[in-house]
Amino acid sequence: MIAALAQSARKYGFLLSQLISRDFKVKYKRSALGMLWSLLYPVLMMCVMAVVFRGVFRFSAPGVSYLAYLMTGLTLFNYFSEASNLAMSSVVANFSLINKVYLPKYVFPLEKCLFVGINFLLTLLPLYAVILLTGTGLCWQHLLLPFDYLCLLGFTLGMGFLLSAAAVFLRDLFYIYGIVLTVWTYLTPIIYDIRMIESGTLAALMKRNPLYHYILFARTIVLFHETPAPRQFLVCALSALCVLLGGALLFRAKQDRFIYYV
Numbered sequence: 001m002i003a004a005l006a007q008s009a010r011k012y013g014f015l016l017s018q019l020i021s022r023d024f025k026v027k028y029k030r031s032a033l034g035m036l037w038s039l040l041y042p043v044l045m046m047c048v049m050a051v052v053f054r055g056v057f058r059f060s061a062p063g064v065s066y067l068a069y070l071m072t073g074l075t076l077f078n079y080f081s082e083a084s085n086l087a088m089s090s091v092v093a094n095f096s097l098i099n100k101v102y103l104p105k106y107v108f109p110l111e112k113c114l115f116v117g118i119n120f121l122l123t124l125l126p127l128y129a130v131i132l133l134t135g136t137g138l139c140w141q142h143l144l145l146p147f148d149y150l151c152l153l154g155f156t157l158g159m160g161f162l163l164s165a166a167a168v169f170l171r172d173l174f175y176i177y178g179i180v181l182t183v184w185t186y187l188t189p190i191i192y193d194i195r196m197i198e199s200g201t202l203a204a205l206m207k208r209n210p211l212y213h214y215i216l217f218a219r220t221i222v223l224f225h226e227t228p229a230p231r232q233f234l235v236c237a238l239s240a241l242c243v244l245l246g247g248a249l250l251f252r253a254k255q256d257r258f259i260y261y262v
Contacts, residue, residue: 087160161247
């Protein structure tokens with residue numbers, strides 16, 4: 001299934017590039033700063049959250065820079081949040097195109113994940129600026145981060161397939177998922193250290209959150225300059241693979257019925 005997706009992505013590479021180009025033009029149309037917002041937005045969000053949670057609520061990350069801790073989590077979670085949200089509406093938003101010509105429908109959630117992925121690569125610039133300015137420093141283990149990013153892409157794409165297929169039949173999902181994302185944000189240790197929570201049901205639930213493991217993988221490298229344990233590699237890879245396969249199989253099983261729900 002994954003091989004078929006990769007083969008089709010190559011076959012429809014021109015279509016993907018045109019859809020991505022269209023999304024960039026629409027997103028930054030009449031914007032004075034344009035793509036600079038890809039760099040400014042995460043920095044501004046980090047500043048606001050740092051003031052609120054560090055300055056007011058006195059959150060901290062013992063032994064490391066809180067700004068680097070916060071920015072690492074925000075960068076990864078923001079990618080998932082934006083990409084999964086756009087992928088969810090991608091099929092419904094392109095019904096007019098689907099009705100006119102034959103297109104493999106999974107191109108649309110894939111394109112959204114790749115489009116946001118380009119913005120994600122741009123957000124790595126302010127992330128590394130924070131890493132350097134806070135004295136966190138660099139290490140050779142940063143070369144392992146692309147593995148983490150690919151796992152995050154696979155997990156997000158799988159969720160995109162699931163959500164986009166479900167949204168065709170249940171339009172209420174557009175409203176429900178916003179609430180789910182809010183809950184998911186607080187169940188992921190982005191702004192706080194998970195060690196603040198005593199062992200129990202809540203801590204166990206958080207550790208079953210795949211995004212927790214992707215962020216933990218990145219923080220192990222960025223903040224502690226350590227190589228993640230083999231178990232971390234395995235958990236990240238398996239969670240991404242299972243969700244990607246599950247999402248792709250569900251999408252393929254339901255895609256022939258999409259046309260009846262225009």
